Amino acid sequence: MALKGTNQEFGRPFNRRIVLEAIRRLGPIAKGEIAGRVGLTVQTVSNITRELEDQGFITSQKQGATGRGYPARRLSINPEGAHAIGVNISPQRLQAALTDLTGNIIATRELALRKPEPGDTLDHVISMARALRQPIGDKRVLGIGLSMPGPFDVESMSFVGPTTLEGWKDVPVRDHLASRTGLPVFVETDHAAAALGEQLYGAGRTLKDFYYLYVGVGLGGCMIIDGQALRGNHRNAGEVGHLPLVPDGLPCPCGNVGCLERYLSLEAYERRRAEVGHAQWITETAPLFRKAIVAIENLFDPEAIVVGGLAPRALLAELIAAAEPLGNSIAVHPGRTAPRIILAEGGANSVLRGAAALAVSGVLSPRHGVMFAEAGNETDSMFHGEAA
Numbered sequence: 001m002a003l004k005g006t007n008q009e010f011g012r013p014f015n016r017r018i019v020l021e022a023i024r025r026l027g028p029i030a031k032g033e034i035a036g037r038v039g040l041t042v043q044t045v046s047n048i049t050r051e052l053e054d055q056g057f058i059t060s061q062k063q064g065a066t067g068r069g070y071p072a073r074r075l076s077i078n079p080e081g082a083h084a085i086g087v088n089i090s091p092q093r094l095q096a097a098l099t100d101l102t103g104n105i106i107a108t109r110e111l112a113l114r115k116p117e118p119g120d121t122l123d124h125v126i127s128m129a130r131a132l133r134q135p136i137g138d139k140r141v142l143g144i145g146l147s148m149p150g151p152f153d154v155e156s157m158s159f160v161g162p163t164t165l166e167g168w169k170d171v172p173v174r175d176h177l178a179s180r181t182g183l184p185v186f187v188e189t190d191h192a193a194a195a196l197g198e199q200l201y202g203a204g205r206t207l208k209d210f211y212y213l214y215v216g217v218g219l220g221g222c223m224i225i226d227g228q229a230l231r232g233n234h235r236n237a238g239e240v241g242h243l244p245l246v247p248d249g250l251p252c253p254c255g256n257v258g259c260l261e262r263y264l265s266l267e268a269y270e271r272r273r274a275e276v277g278h279a280q281w282i283t284e285t286a287p288l289f290r291k292a293i294v295a296i297e298n299l300f301d302p303e304a305i306v307v308g309g310l311a312p313r314a315l316l317a318e319l320i321a322a323a324e325p326l327g328n329s330i331a332v333h334p335g336r337t338a339p340r341i342i343l344a345e346g347g348a349n350s351v352l353r354g355a356a357a358l359a360v361s362g363v364l365s366p367r368h369g370v371m372f373a374e375a376g377n378e379t380d381s382m383f384h385g386e387a388a
Contacts, residue, residue: 012048015040017361019048020077021227023058024102024200028074030063049075056140057081057101057364077102083136085129085144085183086356088190089116090310091165091217092266094124097352098132098141101360103201105349107132118171126180143184144177145358147193147351149218151236161253163218163241163267186358190351191220191238192229194309194344197354199224202345203306207338211302213240213292214351215309215316219261223300241265245291263288266311286322293341297329308344310351317343 022034031049035042052058058081060073079100087096094111109128113121125146133141149164151157159168178185188196195212198204204212204224214220219241223230231237241261242254249258262268264285272281296305307316320341331340344350 015044016048016052016364019045020052020057020364023049023075024077025205027058027076028061028063029076030072030074032072034075055081079104080139082140082142082360084142084356084359085132086193086352086354086359087125087128087144087146088193088351088355089113089121089125089146089148089165090190091115091149091162092310094121094128095348095352096125096128096132097349097356098136099353099356103197103353103357105353107135108352115166118165118168118173122173122176122180125177129181129183141183142363143186143359144181145186145188145193145355145360145362146173146177147188147190147355148173149216150189150191150220151234151239152189153234154236157239157242157254163216163261163265164253184359184363186362188355188358189220189222189236189238190214190216191309192222192231193354193358194346194351195222195224195229195354196357197350197352198306198308198344198346199227199354200357201353202308202350203304203342207303207306209301209303210342211296211300211305212344213296213305213307213309214238215265215307215311217266217310219265221296223302240292240296243292243295245288245295260288260292264292269311269315282318282322286319289319290323290327293323294327294329297331297340301330304338304340304342306342306344308347308350310348313343313347 018038019034022038023029031045032042035045049058053060056078058075059078060075063071063074079102081101083101084099085096086099092113094113094116095108097108098106100106109131111124129144159165174185174187191212191214194214198212204210209225212222212224220238221240222238241259242252242256243260244256244258245260246258246263250262251257252259252262269281272284293305296302307320320343326340346353
């Protein structure tokens with residue numbers, strides 16, 4: 001594991017997250033093994049795990065005797081220790097899921113949308129959250145993680161055009177949902193949430209550094225380095241869809257021309273398929289997809305590029321196949337074992353599971369959620385203001 005804790009007392013919330021992450025990835029695992037892997041003292045790990053077990057987040061079981069002394073107890077995440085709700089709002093649909101503490105999806109809700117209006121859509125989110133909580137009764141729900149298309153707080157690009165949530169500028173999403181549901185709410189871009197979901201529960205589990213290319217209504221991406229998401233100065237890193245790759249190409253609502261998502265996205269697929277058909281869209285888009293792969297590899301040097309999102313897996317698989325052979329890049333080196341492109345395992349569920357994970361980590365380590373939107377630390381209008 002690349003994650004390391006700190007033995008300073010002020011780092012306790014961060015250490016709790018590190019210990020939980022070690023148990024989630026490696027459990028069942030003994031306290032001494034955790035200490036060795038994350039750089040904490042055994043006493044620090046013992047204090048944290050005792051608290052986590054008292055709170056019901058983890059369980060411990062005795063392992064068989066292997067030598068002298070008492071056998072070490074091995075720790076695992078308790079799936080029923082808590083739950084979280086993940087929500088994804090796109091220009092085409094609203095999805096919500098209830099997950100347990102290990103990310104298993106227990107129940108889902110979905111509603112088709114076209115140009116969703118903020119007030120009605122947030123009312124639907126609240127109704128879905130209420131319905132999802134009913135089967136588990138009074139069991140603990142940590143919070144709601146909400147993913148949306150970005151970027152956030154860029155005047156000329158946020159909530160502009162058919163691949164965004166038009167009309168959502170200055171909507172205080174987080175405060176509105178938190179006040180209506182009584183739960184902590186964490187907001188993230190859809191591509192970052194999906195990358196987190198894939199890192200925790202999909203193909204990213206076996207990759208140290210990977211780039212998640214999110215093909216949704218628009219197009220985005222997120223680089224995961226040592227298990228951490230590269231978020232950028234204003235948490236807007238990953239807007240790969242606005243790379244102007246086509247000279248004198250189609251105008252984009254962002255103000256540029258030839259942006260990649262005008263050609264490679266669900267919005268582009270549906271629009272162009274109606275004009276020329278499915279096969280021709282694949283033929284036209286494959287060269288651009290190939291260029292995008294080479295650009296991402298040369299910029300980020302990932303172990304692999306994982307391609308997923310809201311687009312059907314079959315469509316993505318066909319596009320990946322049509323892009324072969326890939327162009328040359330720094331990814332072509334001796335000793336390479338991973339494929340350059342991997343089809344995401346989680347599909348559309350990755351974004352929901354990743355959104356739910358925002359709430360889990362945001363609540364359990366509220367001051368050091370380095371992969372997530374930290375509670376109480378946002379300054380933009382998406383997160384603060386009067387309730388809608």
